[in-house]
Amino acid sequence: MSNVHVIDHPLVQHKLTLMRRKDASTNSFRRLLGELSTLMAYEVTRDMPLQDFEVETPLETMTGKVIDGKKLVLVSILRAGNGFLEGMLNVVPGARIGHIGLYRDPATLQPVEYYFKMPSEMAERDIIVVDPMLATGNSAAAAVARLKQL
Template sequence: MVPQLHVVDHALLAHRLASLRDAATPSARFRRLLAEIGALLTMEATRGLPTVTARVTTPLTEMDHRMLAAPEPVLVAVLRAGLGLMEGGMQVLPEAPVGHVGLVRDEHTLKPSQYMLRMPPEVKTRGAILFDPMLATGGSAIAAVQRVKEAGAPHLRFVCVVAAPEGVAKLAAAHPDVPIFTAALDEKLDHRGFIVPGLGDAGDRCFGTE
């Protein structure tokens, strides 16, 4: 088992993932489920954020209470499908700045190329959570993590819905300092580089395209 891999075990997460995998799930419901899964995974990915104790005045008294020690991390979506997953992260961390990495994977070579990078300056102090539903061959994930690091992120976490063992191993080898949070570690990649059993093309299913 890769030490930085965290397969989140939660009944509500498993239930939503079952519906997300279902080929009969329509696009609108797929988007809603993807956002809900994104929220649950964000909660887990932020579990270890540092906190401090601060004084809070309730309607009845004063008390010491734990609060975040630093502002919320930047949320970064790998386009396109990462948008749907990040939507849930934005619900959990509504004050977080948002960035985007545009990568496209060549269907023959399976290698990614960048077509867009927009990153808020706060990434240099806040770090980031990177959202991409599928961790398949690992090529896009490795490239996206590298772009966010080059933008100045001192630390980051990678959040996906399903991962293949091959992609996890490659991402962990390329970026051993990046924790990986996923709802499921699937069986393998097929000859086309698709995750099996997987859930199909997350971008097409999310936005109703082909």
């Protein structure tokens, strides 16, 4: 079962608009993409499960919350997805990174895999696939299908 989450936060909308300006410089586009991906990381990790964690503070021992569950992998669909990695790693710096290279066959219009590199023990990890290029969704669907084979 797949879920689509529309991120309509005002800051996300603002940055998307600035990125789309035809006179946006390469530098400002990259900066805005990094900021956008940081904001998106907050949204896509919003529902991650938490567990209690005892910590010694300067005043006393307390019970706080830490993320519970599997280790996280950010999977970039090459090359467009790479622009999201830095901003997302600002939020989850311990995440591992995987890459899937796909292109669309001009005759069949179907995605063709040319590169696949993932961290070890993928079955024990949660995955966030990053790819800003959503048109037909065929590449994203092929990437997710390939990851499910692991």
